[in-house]
Amino acid sequence: xxxxxISDIHANLVALEAVLADAGEVDKVxxxxxxxxxxxxxxGCVARLKGLPNLGLCVAGNHDAAVLGDMxxxxxxHDARRSLEWQREALTDESVDFLRSLPTAKxxxxxxxxxxxxxxxxxxxxxxxxxxARLNFEAFDTNWCFVGHSHVQSIFYYNKxxxxxxxxxxxEGRLIELKPxxxxxxxxxxxxxxxxPRAAYAIFDSTAETWESRRVTYNIPTVQKQILAAGLPERxxxxxxxxx
Numbered sequence: 001x002x003x004x005x006i007s008d009i010h011a012n013l014v015a016l017e018a019v020l021a022d023a024g025e026v027d028k029v030x031x032x033x034x035x036x037x038x039x040x041x042x043x044g045c046v047a048r049l050k051g052l053p054n055l056g057l058c059v060a061g062n063h064d065a066a067v068l069g070d071m072x073x074x075x076x077x078h079d080a081r082r083s084l085e086w087q088r089e090a091l092t093d094e095s096v097d098f099l100r101s102l103p104t105a106k107x108x109x110x111x112x113x114x115x116x117x118x119x120x121x122x123x124x125x126x127x128x129x130x131x132x133a134r135l136n137f138e139a140f141d142t143n144w145c146f147v148g149h150s151h152v153q154s155i156f157y158y159n160k161x162x163x164x165x166x167x168x169x170x171x172e173g174r175l176i177e178l179k180p181x182x183x184x185x186x187x188x189x190x191x192x193x194x195x196x197p198r199a200a201y202a203i204f205d206s207t208a209e210t211w212e213s214r215r216v217t218y219n220i221p222t223v224q225k226q227i228l229a230a231g232l233p234e235r236x237x238x239x240x241x242x243x244x
């Protein structure tokens with residue numbers, strides 16, 4: 001089964017459309033959370049995601065929870081709060097219903113566990129280093145765990161024989177034969193933070209047990225204009241062009 005794995009769309013519909021077009025035909029789409037937050041088109045992203053005929057697993061992220069009132073805005077920085085406040089007012093009832101339907105707990109499909117932040121703390125914890133990864137390998141039993149939240153493409157491997165955690169930053173387009181066990185991040189569709197402004201995603205083949213990290217360009221100036229026109233923080237527009 002060929003699976004499109006996406007995360008952290010962050011209300012960036014232009015980037016999402018570019019990813020869907022670049023990915024081509026897939027059997028399933030798995031979304032690792034944060035459909036909303038930061039960007040200018042939360043309703044468009046929700047509608048596009050909801051309308052996918054092959055949408056499979058989809059979980060809630062911290063921004064999704066916050067815009068629904070399930071997480072206090074004080075947990076976010078000033079600019080993120082401004083965007084969440086605007087999006088709370090902008091969301092339609094249909095968008096709210098979809099976001100409300102998303103599970104906040106980790107999900108399991110075959111040999112894959114899915115969470116937004118981490119299997120230990122699905123909504124909020126970041127896995128940014130080998131120490132955080134080590135603590136989380138005990139929180140899932142499958143061969144692999146797919147997470148988002150950090151906006152950075154990465155693979156943390158656990159070598160049981162050597163009791164060692166290693167970090168790999170996968171090269172774009174390289175087909176990786178996955179081995180147990182690993183925590184894997186496809187990066188962010190709508191707001192990458194690895195100094196590469198292109199939208200990030202991945203293709204997972206559950207039959208061949210392979211992973212391919214991908215990037216695709218999209219019309220960043222259009223999204224920047226949309227952000228500014230909505231009165232959202234200028235910082236959220238500027239960062240898209242630099243990937244930070």
